[in-house]
Amino acid sequence: MSTLTRPIIRDAVEADADGLSGVLTALVAAGKRTKPADSAFALTHYICDPERIQCSLAVAPDGQILGFQSLKLATRNNPYGVAVGWGIIGTHIKPSAARCGIGRALFKRSLQAARQQGLPAIDATIGANNFDGLGYYEAMGFREYRQMDGAICKVFRMGTGVTNP
Numbered sequence: 001m002s003t004l005t006r007p008i009i010r011d012a013v014e015a016d017a018d019g020l021s022g023v024l025t026a027l028v029a030a031g032k033r034t035k036p037a038d039s040a041f042a043l044t045h046y047i048c049d050p051e052r053i054q055c056s057l058a059v060a061p062d063g064q065i066l067g068f069q070s071l072k073l074a075t076r077n078n079p080y081g082v083a084v085g086w087g088i089i090g091t092h093i094k095p096s097a098a099r100c101g102i103g104r105a106l107f108k109r110s111l112q113a114a115r116q117q118g119l120p121a122i123d124a125t126i127g128a129n130n131f132d133g134l135g136y137y138e139a140m141g142f143r144e145y146r147q148m149d150g151a152i153c154k155v156f157r158m159g160t161g162v163t164n165p
Ligand SMILES: CC(C)(COP(=O)(O)OP(=O)(O)OC[C@H]1O[C@@H](n2cnc3c(N)ncnc32)[C@H](O)[C@@H]1OP(=O)(O)O)[C@@H](O)C(=O)NCCC(=O)NCCS
Pocket: 027, 032, 090, 091, 092, 093, 094, 097, 098, 099, 100, 101, 102, 103, 104, 105, 125, 126, 127, 130, 131, 132, 133, 134, 135, 136, 137, 139, 140
């Protein structure tokens, strides 16, 4: 990506709900997502989630939101059964913008937030057949630590993973 076309990475705000929904909708259309993709879901589940540590997005120079990454705190009864106090990460990049380094740039920012928060580890729960997701998180330094319900859970242990993805 040239400097001119490189997206800006910043915090997601409420006004970005439609843009995040656009990313999720594109993933549904590409057969890469089955969960909700509407703006209300983006708002409650990512932008305004009470467990949010950080939700970062990538914006193209033309204002189009290309992708985002959510980092949340695992609290009691979290839906993934992740250890309380760990981070829970999710990454969503428009298929048209995949493999351009956006996921890597977003994780660099999330990792800073995880360090500031003092998280011991970050969980990524990925569909067992999602080879894009599995490859991406492996490249970011996550390693498999358990399996559940058709999913593979990878962990990034702070201080032991790739420190400069
Ligand atoms: C998986 C996903 C997050 C990757 O994001 P991305 O912006 O395309 O990733 P990057 O371009 O920053 O890639 C960083 C590295 O991850 C690895 N990687 C990324 N996509 C990969 C793929 N499809 N297969 C194997 N490795 C991959 C590579 O090592 C890559 O580095 P390289 O391009 O220099 O070889 C993105 O494709 C996506 O949103 N997919 C749909 C939703 C999803 O699966 N989310 C994650 C699981 S819940």
